[in-house]
Amino acid sequence: MRARRHKNIMARGERANPPHIAQGLRKRNIAIAALVLFGGAAHAQSTDSTSDPATSGEGRAPQTAQPSNSSGTNQQLNPVLVTGEREKETATSPVEGYVARRSGTGTKTDTPIIETPQSISVITADQMQAQAAQTVGEALRYTPGVIGEQFGGLDSTVDYYTVRGFQQTMPFVDGLSTQTFFTVLSPTYDTYGLERVDILRGPASVLYGQTVPGGMVNLVTKRPTADPLHEASIEVGSRGLIGGRVDLSGPVNKDGTLLYRFTADSSSESTQTAFVQDKHIYVAPALTWKPNADTTFTLLSHFSYRDTGRQNVDLPSVGTLYASPFGRIGTGTFLGEPEFNEYRRTDEAIGYELEHRFSDILTVRQNLRYSHTHLNQKIVGDAGLEDDQQTLDRYAYAARASSNVFTVDNQAQLRFGTGPLEHTVLVGLDYTRSVDSWDERDAFEVPSINAYAPVYSGASSIVLPDAPDFSVHDTLNQLGLYAQDQIRFGKFVATFGVRQDWTSTKQYDNVAGMNSQSNDANRFTYRAGLVYLFDSGFAPYVNYATSFQPGLGNTFDGSSLKPTTGQSVEAGVKFQPKNQKSFAMLSVYNIKQKNVVEPDFDHPEGNFVVQTGGIRVRGVELSGVADLGSGLSLTAAYTYMDGKVTDSDQGYAGNRAANVPHNMASLWLDKTLQTGPLKGLGFGGGIRYIGSQYGDQANTLKLSSTTLVDAAIHYDIAHWRFQLNAQNLFDRIYVNCQSDTYCSYGLRRSVIGRATYQW
Structure with missing residues (x-):
């Protein structure tokens, strides 16, 4: 037995830039689906109207569910409508098929994507359902410039992804920040609760404040629909997966001024790692009130609970990435302690979106959300191999953590003309306050284990102190004032924006009884x-933009972090043929970032970070998405990136930037038969x-290229859809590493079967 040599800080999560309710969850998963499947609701007739092409100007039509897909494109069975025709697409409404025409993410106004001078992709709910995406990372797999599962997707508790080479874990949700101090407290959203995922590439600080220069991911949640929508599914899959989900929406009263939506998803399954089960519940009620044509108030909320364990995301590089005299560590090997490891998390959020149109010129909005996260976590992790290359030293800790995030965005939009110029002016003031707490008890000593033939010592072998030896209280405040003008002159559309941010970060060390960090930046x-x-x-189009992030974290020598800044130049061309449901885009860009923050693996005893200096990423992206009719849909993407460390305090200047492959490509096709006996x-x-x-800035961990294949088969009949998806069809084994003691296997083959009923 040896005392731990060091603790890998990624277990807690690097600084980012209730009672047990899961027992018997498997039975409840079936019950959720059965409740609606056999509820005896009456069938309704569907309409078959088609939408008008998106036009310039802001869409103000109310949201509604989409009718059955007469073109037969590959997608989830569409909701059945009772009355009315499908309204025009808006930036938050359901999208039929794969091709979205509008987005509010790039401008905070409902704008055609082709008029936004920046690269934008939209992953629709239909695409997510067709590909059986279970996490946000999986939904991002076929997106240009994005690595959706940066470390292979094995850790389902956090979505690690990169946009144009810059890592993120904290998406925006409905245009509002989810910023926290600790990565492990980053939000993870159920994809079934999302209407779409918008990816804005390039800096977005001018509208959203602190963001990385590579871009941002905005999750758009489902909202109430004006037409009745009823759907229920039950699913089974490999590793014992069983789950159920429901999605209900429609008017509450006869005049349609009050609308509701209720979305729920629950599942239970074993995982790729031995001794680790994953159980989760997600519930999202929403309510929309439209007292008149000029006012809309939408209440959005959700609750989620996850009970799982720690998967092996911190394996040694020897035995995974590199061969060892003892072969390879098994992809399902568990190197923690089955009776000790624990991850239980609850998330609650409530907020609203209020819009009122005073006139054809002036519209005001207020979007607000409060979210709370509570986490209980126990971990036994990798502290490094001993000299015999098979005995693994381990560390252990138990932690209780919480996060409270309040954010509000106030907007005033004015539409007017000045001579030949048409203006859409947006002025806004937003505020975010994030308060995190982390209490941790580190084990005095943890028995080592054989990485190739593990024998577990039991929870009693891990002795924890009675009181936390690491306890901090972190506070972040951000206030931003911004203005934007979208100017239309003939066939030109210009977008100009400015923003001033005031931020402060503070950390209070509860053990030492003093402030350990305080940074203010404008x-x-x-x-x-x-x-x-x-x-x-x-x-x-052509675009120039800048970005900003306040310094977050502690350095080993106690020095304050400098603000991280970025700038980007981008040019490209978009193509949206008339009267066709397709969209293509070519982009070239050059991004520079200064004062880059990364985990300090040289001092793993503390949650320290370092600033490597500068990174430059330049690249080319080519993408297309289309619903071609005759039941054929596709999405395709190619990305070239060249990432380089331009300035480094650690001697890495000239190295390739970590997690930036030179080439990425993807293609997804789906065909549904329209005629004949197999229609x-x-x-x-x-x-x-x-x-x-490379997995690190030192360029010592070179990760091999990976090619993965996915497949699906589905059958639609009457109100039913039966669907079978296989991910990583040929069971390719691959490895991702961040350091010599933090490697993980990617997700192996998984199969999901789903039956969906709509009425």
């Missing part, structure tokens, strides 16, 4: 972009390629 950011709209559907039968398939990359 930053001015801006953006300018121009698009020209050809009649043919081509739209060349309704469909097949889908996809291929994903990620080129070789």
Whole structure:
């Protein structure tokens, strides 16, 4: 037995930039689906109207569910409507198929994507359902410039992803920040509760404050629909997966001024790692009140609970990435303690979106959300191999953590003309306050274990102190004032924006009884972009933008962190042919970032960070998405990136930037038969390629390229859809590493079967 040599800080989560209720969850998963499947609701007739093409200007039509897909594109069975025609698409409404035409993420106004001078992708609910995406990371798999599962997707408690080479774990949700201090407290959203996922590439600080320069991910949650929507599913899969889900929506009263939506998802399954079960519940009620044509108030809320264990995301590089005299550590090997490891988390959030139109010129909005997270976590992790290359030293701790995030965004939008110029002016003031607490008790001594033939010592072998030896209280405040003008002059559309941020971060050390960190920073950011709209559907654009992040974390020598800043130049061309459901885009860009923060693996005893200096990433992206009719849909993407450490305090200047492969490519196709005796039968398939990359800035951990294949088969009949998806079809084994003691296997083959009923 040896005392731990060091603790890998990623277990707690690097600084980011209730009672047990899960017993018997498997039975409740079936009950949730059965409740609605056999509720005896009456069938309704569907409409078959088609939407008008998106036009310039802000869409103000109310949201509604979509009718059955007459073109037969590959997608989830569409909700059945009782009355009315499908309204025009908006930035938050359901999208039929894969091709979205509008987004509010790039401008905070409901704007056609082709008119936004920046690269934007939208992953619709239909695409997520067709690909059986269970996490946000899985939903991002076929997106240009994005690694959706940066470390292989094995850790389902946090979505690690990169956008244009810059890591993120904290998406925006409905345009509002989810910023916390600790990565492990980052939000993880159930994809079934999402209407769409918007990816804005390039700096977004001019509208959202602190963001990385690579871009941002905005999760748009489901909202109440004006037409009745009823759906229930039951699913089973490999590793004992069983789950149920429901999605109900429609008017509450006869005049349709009050609408509701109720979405729920529950599942239980074993995992790729031995002794680790994953159980979760997600519930999201929403309510919309429209007292008149000019006022809309939408209440959004959700509750989630997850009970799981710690999967092996901190394996040694020897035996996984590199061969050892003893072979390879098994992909399902568990190197913790089955009776000790624990992860129980609850998330609650409630907020609203209020919009009122005073006139054709002035519209005001207020979007607000409060969220609370509570986490109980016990971990036994990798502290490094001993000299015999098979005995693994381990560390252990028990932690209680919480996060409280309040954020509000106030907006005033004005639409007016000045001579030949048409203006859409947006002025806003937003505020975010994040308060985190972390109490940790570190084990005095932890028995070592044989990584190739583990024999567990039991929870009683891990002795914890009675009181926390690490306890901090962190506070972040951000206040931002911004203004934007979208100017239309003939076929030109120009977008200009400016923002001033005031931020403060503070950490109080409860053990020492004193402030251990205090940083204040003010930053001015801006953006300018121009698009020209050809009649043919081509739209060349150019954009320049800056970004800003306050310094978060502690350095080993106690020095304050500098603000992290970024700038980006981007040019490209978008193509949206008229009267077709397709969209293509070519982008080239150059991004520079200064004062980059990363975990300090040289001092793993503390949760320290270092600033490597500067990183430059430049690249090319080519993508297309289409619903081609005759039951054929596709999405395709190619990305070239060149990432480089331009300045480093650790001697890494000139190295390739970590987690930036030179090449990535993906293709997904789905075909549904439209005629004949097999009408309704469909097949889908996809291929994903990620080129070789380095897992660290020192360029000592080279990760091999990976090619993965996905497949699907589905059959639609009457109100039913039966669907079978296989991910990583050929069971490719691959490894991702962040350090010599923090490697993990990627997700192996999984199969999910689902039956969905709509009425």
